[in-house]
Each structure stands twice: as structure tokens, then as C-alpha cells.
Amino acid sequence: MSRFLQWFFRNRETGDITIAQAPNLVLWVVIVAGVLRWVWQPPGTAAIALDIVFKGGLIVWALDEIFRGVNPWRRCLGGAVLAYELTTFL
Known part of the structure; x- marks a missing residue:
């Protein structure tokens, strides 16, 4: 895996590759x-x-996710969801 992808998907807490996680309480409420x-x-x-x-x-x-995401991928995912929600809200 390239150095960029390692950096982008590497969990800063565990060192594992993290793309998806189990839903937290807020996401369960949304679901x-x-x-x-x-x-x-x-x-x-x-x-x-x-x-x-x-x-x-x-x-x-x-x-x-933007502020506490475990890697840049999760932070970008949070940013994309926020951008979408704000765009559809306005």
C-alpha cells in the first residue's frame, strides 16, 4: 500500500487500517x-x-468525525456529510 494510503487510512489510536466503524450513539439515533x-x-x-x-x-x-475522527479518511467523511447536509439544508 502506498505511503499516502497508509497515512490516510491508518487508525491513529490502534495502528490498524480503519475505513468503517460500528455506529456510535448519535449514529444509532440517526438510523x-x-x-x-x-x-x-x-x-x-x-x-x-x-x-x-x-x-x-x-x-x-x-x-x-471532523474533530475526533481516528484518521484523515474519517475526518473527510465527516466533512463530506456535513457539506451535504448544509447544502441540502439551505
């Missing part, structure tokens, strides 16, 4: 909100509340 919104399709206020939880949770998760 549950997304599944509920998709399966239940609630009317009115409940739909708005689920959308806020979903989008707000993704923004919180993205910021967490």
Missing part, C-alpha cells in the same frame, strides 16, 4: 429516526420532528 421516517411515514409534526432528529443527528455525527 432509528431514518427507519421510522421511512417505514412509518408519520403526518405533520411527527414527520418534522423525525426530520430534525435525522438531519441534526447527522450534523452532530459529522462534526464529531
Whole structure:
């Protein structure tokens, strides 16, 4: 593997290559909100509340990845999700 890829994907805490990780609490909340919104399709206020939880949770998760990601790949992933959410929000 090239030196750049080693640097980009190497976990700074364990030294392993890290591309994906198990979801943290915030991402689990986002997943549950997304599944509920998709399966239940609630009317009115409940739909708005689920959308806020979903989008707000993704923004919180993205910021967490940007500041505490274990490698540059995870930080870039957080940045991409944040950019997408802010673009679709505006």
C-alpha cells in the first residue's frame, strides 16, 4: 500500500487500517429516526420532528468525525456529510 494510503487510512489510536466503524450513539439515533421516517411515514409534526432528529443527528455525527475522527479518511467523511447536509439544508 502506498505511503499516502497508509497515512490516510491508518487508525491513529490502534495502528490498524480503519475505513468503517460500528455506529456510535448519535449514529444509532440517526438510523432509528431514518427507519421510522421511512417505514412509518408519520403526518405533520411527527414527520418534522423525525426530520430534525435525522438531519441534526447527522450534523452532530459529522462534526464529531471532523474533530475526533481516528484518521484523515474519517475526518473527510465527516466533512463530506456535513457539506451535504448544509447544502441540502439551505
